[in-house]
Amino acid sequence: MNNPAIAVQVENVVKRFGEQAGGWLGPKRPAAKIAVDRVSLQIRRGEIFGVLGPNGSGKSTLIRLIATLLLPDDGQIGVFGHDVVREARQVQTLINRVSVEASFFKKLSPMENLLYGARLYGVPADLARRRVVEILQRLGLEERAIYSPMEEMSRGMQQKVAIARAFLSQPILLLLDEPTTGLDPRSKREVQAFVRELRDNHDATILLTTHDMSEAEALCDRIAIIDGGRIVALDTPAALKQRLPRNGHAPTLEDVFLELTGKPLTADDEA
Amino acid sequence: MSVIVNELRASYAFIERNVNIVKRYWAWELVWLVYTVANSLSISFIGVGAGQVSGGSGIDSQYLVLYLAIGTIVWRYLSVIFYWVTDVVGLERWEGTIEYTLMAPITRFMHMLGQTAFAVLYSLVHTGVVLVVTVLFFDLTMANANLFGFLVLLIAGSLSFIGISIVGSILPLLFPERGSQMTHLIIAGLLLVSGVYYPVSVLPGWLQVFSYLSPATYVLDGARLALLEGAPTLSLWPFIWPLLVMGALSIPAGLQAFHWAERYAKRTGKLHRNG
Ligand SMILES: Nc1ncnc2c1ncn2[C@@H]1O[C@H](COP(=O)(O)OP(=O)(O)OP(=O)(O)O)[C@@H](O)[C@H]1O
Ligand SMILES: [Mg+2]
Numbered sequence: 001m002n003n004p005a006i007a008v009q010v011e012n013v014v015k016r017f018g019e020q021a022g023g024w025l026g027p028k029r030p031a032a033k034i035a036v037d038r039v040s041l042q043i044r045r046g047e048i049f050g051v052l053g054p055n056g057s058g059k060s061t062l063i064r065l066i067a068t069l070l071l072p073d074d075g076q077i078g079v080f081g082h083d084v085v086r087e088a089r090q091v092q093t094l095i096n097r098v099s100v101e102a103s104f105f106k107k108l109s110p111m112e113n114l115l116y117g118a119r120l121y122g123v124p125a126d127l128a129r130r131r132v133v134e135i136l137q138r139l140g141l142e143e144r145a146i147y148s149p150m151e152e153m154s155r156g157m158q159q160k161v162a163i164a165r166a167f168l169s170q171p172i173l174l175l176l177d178e179p180t181t182g183l184d185p186r187s188k189r190e191v192q193a194f195v196r197e198l199r200d201n202h203d204a205t206i207l208l209t210t211h212d213m214s215e216a217e218a219l220c221d222r223i224a225i226i227d228g229g230r231i232v233a234l235d236t237p238a239a240l241k242q243r244l245p246r247n248g249h250a251p252t253l254e255d256v257f258l259e260l261t262g263k264p265l266t267a268d269d270e271a
Numbered sequence: 272m273s274v275i276v277n278e279l280r281a282s283y284a285f286i287e288r289n290v291n292i293v294k295r296y297w298a299w300e301l302v303w304l305v306y307t308v309a310n311s312l313s314i315s316f317i318g319v320g321a322g323q324v325s326g327g328s329g330i331d332s333q334y335l336v337l338y339l340a341i342g343t344i345v346w347r348y349l350s351v352i353f354y355w356v357t358d359v360v361g362l363e364r365w366e367g368t369i370e371y372t373l374m375a376p377i378t379r380f381m382h383m384l385g386q387t388a389f390a391v392l393y394s395l396v397h398t399g400v401v402l403v404v405t406v407l408f409f410d411l412t413m414a415n416a417n418l419f420g421f422l423v424l425l426i427a428g429s430l431s432f433i434g435i436s437i438v439g440s441i442l443p444l445l446f447p448e449r450g451s452q453m454t455h456l457i458i459a460g461l462l463l464v465s466g467v468y469y470p471v472s473v474l475p476g477w478l479q480v481f482s483y484l485s486p487a488t489y490v491l492d493g494a495r496l497a498l499l500e501g502a503p504t505l506s507l508w509p510f511i512w513p514l515l516v517m518g519a520l521s522i523p524a525g526l527q528a529f530h531w532a533e534r535y536a537k538r539t540g541k542l543h544r545n546g
Contacts (some may be wrong), residue, residue: 017540065542067374071537094378104365105288107295110289120375122277146353149295165371 002081003209007173008043008066013075015061015229035061037229040074045174048199048206050220052213054261058229059209060100063175066207079173093121096171100178106151110136110161113150121169122132140190156183163191167198174198176208180215187255188212190258205232213254223253227261236258276543281377285385286392289355305503310339311343311406312466313400318408322485333411334499340405341494342467348398348425349432349487353458355390359383361443361451370542386494415501421494423504427514428490434521435461435486441532447541461485466492486517 018032035059043049051059064070066077067185068088076083082090104113106131111132117126136146139160150158159182165173176195180188196205210216216223224234233240237253244251244259318336322328332544335364359382363369371381405411439457443450464471464478465487471479482488493510496502 064370067370067543069370069374069537070540071534089376089378092374095374096315097371097374099370101367103371105292105366105368108288108291112291116284116291117371119287119371120377121280122280122376123378124280172457 004080005045006078007047007080008041008049008207009065009076010039010041011076011078011113013039013062013065013077014073015058015070016073016077032076034269035193035229036065036072038230039226039229040075041224041231041234043205043207045205046199046203047221048195048219050223051207051209051225051226052211052215052216052257053226054208057261058224059226060177061229062226063177063207063209066173067095068092075178089192094171095173095175096166097170097175098119098159098162098166098179100175100181102155102162104150104161105160107149109147110164110234111146111151113161114165118168122233123169131202132164135167136161138186139164139194156187159183160187160191163194170202172204174204174206178200178204178209180210180212188213188215192220195219197265213252213257217253225257231259278377280321280386281375282381285382286345286476288306288388288503289303289363289386289389289393294461304397307347307397308401308530311347311405314343315340315348315405315409317468325471327454327510336409337411337499338407338495339468340411341498342491344402344405345425345428345491346462346465346487347401347466348394349490350392350430350458350462351394351397352387352429352432353439353454354435355393356387356433357438357439357442357454357457358451359386361440364443364447364451366472373533373542374529379480379526383437383526383529388435390433391429404466416499417497417501417507420504420507422499424493424507424510424514426495427511427518428486430518431486431514431521434518434523434525437522438523440525441528444532444536444541461487464488486514486536 002091013032016032016034027139039058039062039099041049044251048202051062053059061070065072066165068084068091071085073123078084078100079091080094080095084091096152106114108116112130114132115125115128118132119125123131132147133143133146137143141157141160145153145157150161153161159179163179168177174195178192181197183191195208195217199206208216208219222234222236223240224231225240226232231257235243240256241253244256285403306324315336318339319332321335322330322332360369363372406413435457437455442453446453460481464473464474464481465485466482469488471482471488489510496510499505535546
């Protein structure tokens with residue numbers, strides 16, 4: 001598990017949610033819901049790796065498992081050779097995460113929120129202040145907005161602040177859970193360009209989920225499609241499209257997505 | 272070495288963040304302060320009015336006012352610490368930031384250290400205002416009071432209250448919906464058994480048992496001796512050592528409980544509610 005070329009190693013990971021009642025006496029009742037079902041994958045260092053899947057297919061759960069926010073029920077996850085359960089602290093220094101909902105202290109300004117975030121990672125305050133302005137302006141936020149309460153900002157602007165927060169600690173693994181959901185087309189492009197820049201210039205590995213097929217195709221080196229907590233396909237965007245028999249027109253990634261997640265699949269469909 | 276510097280920086284993050292929050296909610300803070308002062312004054316007025324209410328025979332109202340004022344001030348100080356420390360999770364759950372804080376590479380000890388340091392500072396300012404207003408309002412003379420001994424008791428009392436508060440702070444981790452409200456139960460119970468406004472000897476015997484377990488009882492008994500009787504600091508030792516022992520037990524116990532609760536929340540998915 002200590003191969004430096006592997007950023008994330010997920011092996012047979014299982015996560016269930018729901019009541020575990022009846023565990024005291026007799027056999028444990030099976031849990032209500034299986035969110036991640038024996039998932040295995042490897043993300044290479046420097047890769048932009050996409051996870052696609054319908055709502056509730058387990059994308060965010062997988063990200064939380066890697067982010068040490070959930071404990072797997074079974075299987076193992078390594079981040080640059082560190083086990084997320086046994087060596088959670090080491091993993092935490094290497095990663096950061098952006099979630100769908102930009103979660104902030106709403107009365108505080110982006111600067112105050114980000115300074116708090118930066119200090120948690122031991123970034124000195126003056127360095128953090130400089131970087132906050134730099135990154136937020138790079139993402140197209142007005143200088144004035146940096147010092148006004150978050151609650152006065154639009155969702156898209158808040159999302160940019162969330163991206164800045166994740167980048168501030170200079171993680172070598174970035175977990176981006178639908179980072180561009182709710183952004184207008186221009187902002188989307190800005191964020192996508194920023195993500196590429198992080199990978200190209202800052203040696204970051206990126207795990208990204210999205211519901212935007214063209215975004216996935218444009219950004220990701222490889223894509224895993226998951227459905228019901230299981231990986232149903234894992235390949236480069238081009239290779240995924242090759243899978244679909246063409247009848248007249250060239251398949252899009254969306255065609256592949258709909259095909260693979262549309263009906264119950266057999267196990268041999270797995271990559 | 273740099274690890275410790277980083278951790279202290281992380282610890283300071285909580286102080287700075289809370290100061291910023293308090294600044295942004297300054298109007299609310301003012302309301303809260305006025306409410307607190309009015310509340311404390313009205314309790315101390317019971318001392319002034321007790322003579323009239325009971326027929327006016329042989330009550331030393333000056334003594335009674337001070338007795339009650341000590342109760343309000345000590346209680347204010349301890350309960351404000353309690354609220355800030357137990358809110359360490361609740362506050363962030365409300366804002367939705369809890370996942371970000373709990374995935375940061377910091378130890379829970381440093382996390383709590385920051386939150387607790389802020390709680391003590393905040394409480395000192397808050398209680399200081401109540402103290403000044405009370406003294407001015409009732410013209411209290413504290414000529415033979417042992418203020419130093421009083422301070423020592425408050426510090427020792429903070430330690431054990433911090434431990435209890437950390438234990439209380441796990442409730443919002445275990446019960447996302449109602450956990451914060453449940454912490455009120457702890458503070459109400461302590462208020463009842465600790466003899467804040469009356470000697471615990473007036474309580475029924477079975478309740479008195481609990482008063483021995485409450486650190487506030489020792490702070491209050493000691494504080495009254497120090498401020499009303501001017502008892503020298505050394506003679507307050509019987510009140511100080513139980514507080515130190517309770518602090519030494521409850522702080523590690525609280526941190527351990529928090530560790531378990533955090534694992535439980537990460538196992539069952541109780542940190543997040545959506546997304
Ligand atoms: N904390 C939780 N408690 C209970 N069930 C949960 C919890 N988190 C996720 N689930 C369930 O696990 C499954 C996977 O959810 P997850 O959020 O990972 O899906 P997702 O692929 O991210 O969906 P979306 O595209 O809507 O964001 C869902 O059935 C969801 O209801
Ligand atoms: Mg999701």
